[in-house]
Amino acid sequence: MSRALFDLTGKLALVTGSSQGIGLALARGLAEAGAKVVLNGRDAAKLEAARAHVPGAMTAAFDVTDHAAVEAGIAAVEAAHGPLSILVANAGINLRAASVDMPPETWRRVMDVNLDGVWYCCQAAGKRMVARGRGKIITICSVQSELGRPTIAPYAASKGALRMLTRTLCAEWAKHGVNVNGVAPGYYDTELTSALVQDPAFTDWLCKRVPAGRWGRVEELVGAAVFLAAPASDFVHGQLIFVDGGMTAVV
Numbered sequence: 001m002s003r004a005l006f007d008l009t010g011k012l013a014l015v016t017g018s019s020q021g022i023g024l025a026l027a028r029g030l031a032e033a034g035a036k037v038v039l040n041g042r043d044a045a046k047l048e049a050a051r052a053h054v055p056g057a058m059t060a061a062f063d064v065t066d067h068a069a070v071e072a073g074i075a076a077v078e079a080a081h082g083p084l085s086i087l088v089a090n091a092g093i094n095l096r097a098a099s100v101d102m103p104p105e106t107w108r109r110v111m112d113v114n115l116d117g118v119w120y121c122c123q124a125a126g127k128r129m130v131a132r133g134r135g136k137i138i139t140i141c142s143v144q145s146e147l148g149r150p151t152i153a154p155y156a157a158s159k160g161a162l163r164m165l166t167r168t169l170c171a172e173w174a175k176h177g178v179n180v181n182g183v184a185p186g187y188y189d190t191e192l193t194s195a196l197v198q199d200p201a202f203t204d205w206l207c208k209r210v211p212a213g214r215w216g217r218v219e220e221l222v223g224a225a226v227f228l229a230a231p232a233s234d235f236v237h238g239q240l241i242f243v244d245g246g247m248t249a250v251v
Helices: 021-032 044-051 067-081 104-132 153-176 191-197 200-209 218-229
Strands: 012-015 036-041 058-061 086-089 135-140 178-185 240-243
Touching (some): 012 021, 012 067, 021 086, 021 218, 036 044, 036 067, 058 067, 067 104, 086 104, 104 135, 104 153, 104 178, 135 153, 153 178, 178 218, 191 200, 218 240
Parallel strands (some): 012 086, 036 058
């Protein structure tokens, strides 16, 4: 019984932004739990290379910031592979600048990907799940859904908004059998954070700030994602699980 609670056999999962980093790790984890996984990103060549790392994976290249492309992409995934059981809305970017100097195009670009793109994917997948009376949606939030930090105003604003989007979709869709929850990573060693990982001063600060005393490994996010995608979480709605080494729990 306990294994069945975490079994994703036969479930179709779409993971956005999954050609590298956290998205790729989550896609691999879902596949290892039995799901049929569709990788998504804008670059078809990068997706094809990533597919080699995810057992049985398929690909769907579309830009999450393009509403029409998202609707067409998710419709095509379902037409080709069957009903979508799981959406992991992971695609995101971070562009840094001091707030007094933040160009409007930088603000808009981050919001386009991190908030609008997640909304488009949740809406397109969610309306199909609501109609069927079942589904699991996982938004990838951040410790910045809760904590501020200099030079990342649009990123923090977008991730804070995702926390409330997750709760609001719960308020609307839980009664239709659709679970909407979030995972909030802390600081992880990925391609996008390599400059910070290699900065001794930043790593020293991080290791002192995080109770676990180290950077996270992307594989350590898989357990939370599998839980939220699986039957084990059928009565879990509107929650945000911080997987951050304790960072948001202490001062």
